[in-house]
Amino acid sequence: MTQRRHGSMENAPRDHGDRKSATDRPTRTEAEEAVRTLIRWAGDDPDREGLLGTPDRVARSYNEFFAGYWQDPESILRTTFEETEGYDEMVVLRNIDYESHCEHHMVPIIGKAHVAYLPNNRVVGISKLARVVEAYAKRLQIQEKMTAQIAKTINDVLAPKGVAVVVEGNHECMSTRGVHKPDVTMVTSTMLGVFRDDPSTRREFLAFIGKS
Numbered sequence: 001m002t003q004r005r006h007g008s009m010e011n012a013p014r015d016h017g018d019r020k021s022a023t024d025r026p027t028r029t030e031a032e033e034a035v036r037t038l039i040r041w042a043g044d045d046p047d048r049e050g051l052l053g054t055p056d057r058v059a060r061s062y063n064e065f066f067a068g069y070w071q072d073p074e075s076i077l078r079t080t081f082e083e084t085e086g087y088d089e090m091v092v093l094r095n096i097d098y099e100s101h102c103e104h105h106m107v108p109i110i111g112k113a114h115v116a117y118l119p120n121n122r123v124v125g126i127s128k129l130a131r132v133v134e135a136y137a138k139r140l141q142i143q144e145k146m147t148a149q150i151a152k153t154i155n156d157v158l159a160p161k162g163v164a165v166v167v168e169g170n171h172e173c174m175s176t177r178g179v180h181k182p183d184v185t186m187v188t189s190t191m192l193g194v195f196r197d198d199p200s201t202r203r204e205f206l207a208f209i210g211k212s
Ligand SMILES: [Zn+2]
Pocket: 102, 103, 104, 105, 106, 107, 171, 173, 174
């Protein structure tokens, strides 16, 4: 349930005023002012011609980069198909491209996710699995948490026999700053149910995604 700021003097329209809110969202004007401050912090002049439209563009870009805050991953999965004709083999979706932002530096994490589950009578449209990845990726993230969130949501909503999620990510906070290691890929995984308990099921999944 969203709580509105009490006694606020700001009546400017909000982009997502009635939707689920992770935090109390500032106004568009406040966001653009913050971008102007960061431009000045970088050492440039937000009033020079080339930068005049930048705060507006950055604010709109944030609506794309962080669209996941306005999506409910559990409801994405709730339309399930129960007539599986007895299909009880692994469902694997591999190479799901995602773009995220690291919560420590707010720079991109770009990579691929691989998602599998072993159905227990209920299956879901495969595009829904990709949308769950996207709903968690398009937030400020750490890769470990994102991996666990994707697995837990699929496990909670579909109640399958098991879920496996492997996420690979290239972190721009490692390639463009800090230690400057552009070729490092971080790999994280969460294995639940049979993928955790049964080595042969886990091996089959890893072979499907080319990681065995
Ligand atoms: Zn970082």
